[in-house]
Amino acid sequence: MTTIGVPREAAGGERRVALVPSDVPRLRRIGLDVLVEAGAGAGAWHDDAAYEAAGATVTTHPLLYAGSDVIAGIGPPEDAGALRAGQLLVGLLAPRGRPALVRALAAAGVTAVSLDLLPRTLSRAQAMDALTSQASVAGYKAALVAADAYGGYLPMLMTAAGTTRPARVLVLGAGIAGLQAIATTRRLGAAVTGYDVREAACEDIASTGADVLRLGTPAATGEGGYARALTADEADRQQRALDEAVAGFDIVITTAQVPDGRPPVLVTAAALAALRPGSVVVDAAAGPHGGNVDGSRPGGTVRTDRGVTVIGAGNLAAQVPQAASAAYSRNLCALLAALIRDGVPALDPADEIHAAVVVTRDGEVVHPRVREALDQEVTS
Ligand code: NAD
Helix, strand or coil, X not given: CEEEEECCCCCCCCCCCCCCHHHHHHHHHCCEEEEEECCCCHHHCCCHHHHHHHCCEEEXXXXXXXXXXXXXXXXXXXXXXXXXXCCEEEECCCHHHCHHHHHHHHHCCCEEEEHHHCCCCCHHHHHHCHHHHHHHHHHHHHHHHHHHHCCXXXXXXXXXXXXXXXXXXXXXXXXXXXXXXXXXXXXXXXXXXXXXXXXXXXXXXXXXXXXECCCCCCCCECHHHCECCCCHHHHHHHHHHHHHHHCCCCEEEECCCCCCCCCCCCECHHHHHHCCCCXXXXXXXXXXXXXXXXXXXXXXXXXXXXXXXXXXXXXXXHHCHHHHHHHHHHHHHHHHHHHEECCEECCCCCCHHHHHHEEEECCEECCHHHHHHHHHHHHC
């Protein structure tokens, strides 16, 4: 029988867990024994007893690593050295940004599967799409973080003490996270405008009922439904147009990313200087490679001289651990159901999904785009 182990997530501030108790029976049904590290679900309010009651065995970290054929987490493993040849590792590993980890996993003979490499437009893969589920949670939380930091109401309120106008919210980047931020701020009653460089995303914004900001810059749709990076000239034109447009808003939420690239700076120092005191900017794209807002720090809040609050979002999905874990757990179960045949992992390179998500196998880095990223690192 194949055993799957769910470790406690290692990253600081991480409160999600890869598998929730209610999904343990799903894995048992496809022939897996389930081990869970003690305390793994605590951050998402799932105690060890709930896992036991669902049919899992709660154990220690070393016993989990020693006794599992499959290790399923969210972030990269705490100790890649503890994995052994033939073990299957599943997670959101972001392998193109972690060359040392990828090399270590290949050298150890681990089969690494990364959910962020899933072909997202494939309808069969939608139930497994953890990038979408987590971005959706992050967009929702970005809206709440912005609303919380804002000193006024979001809705228009008519009371005996007067009438308030709705807060004006601008969401830059209307992919999965941006659309959820738009929907959430609209539910809170704000007057919401969205902006994106992809025409399809502009249609999505309009379908929520929000206004679409048009800057007259060319559409920039790239491969796989993602945006392409703008040319220097396009980025320059976009930036100047945005500098002017941003000033009229009370709240700006940014979620713009391009695959494998630095997030574009969309809110410049000049735009921040033009915002009214009390305005709030949430940079949900802030990360180790930069963000969409000049001077934002991941996980940190900056107050400008003019009184504008700039919040560099950290791991927003981890701040809604119950919803994020439940969604991730479903994605994981769907992926495992596609990878496991008759109770054992059966990776088929001819299967579009299998081929897309396997990063290392039999001591080699087998994923072409990950190998490319590794080669670039060596030559740069
Ligand atoms: P993402 O996180 O890579 O980017 C977020 C948004 O930022 C995107 O909409 C992008 O167009 C926008 N952006 C990038 N550069 C910008 C710039 N300079 N100015 C303004 N906006 C900019 O994207 P995502 O949310 O992960 O989604 C990417 C795509 O994948 C979308 O097209 C989405 O619809 C698609 N997708 C499709 C499926 C499916 O077909 N089942 C599932 C999931 C996602």
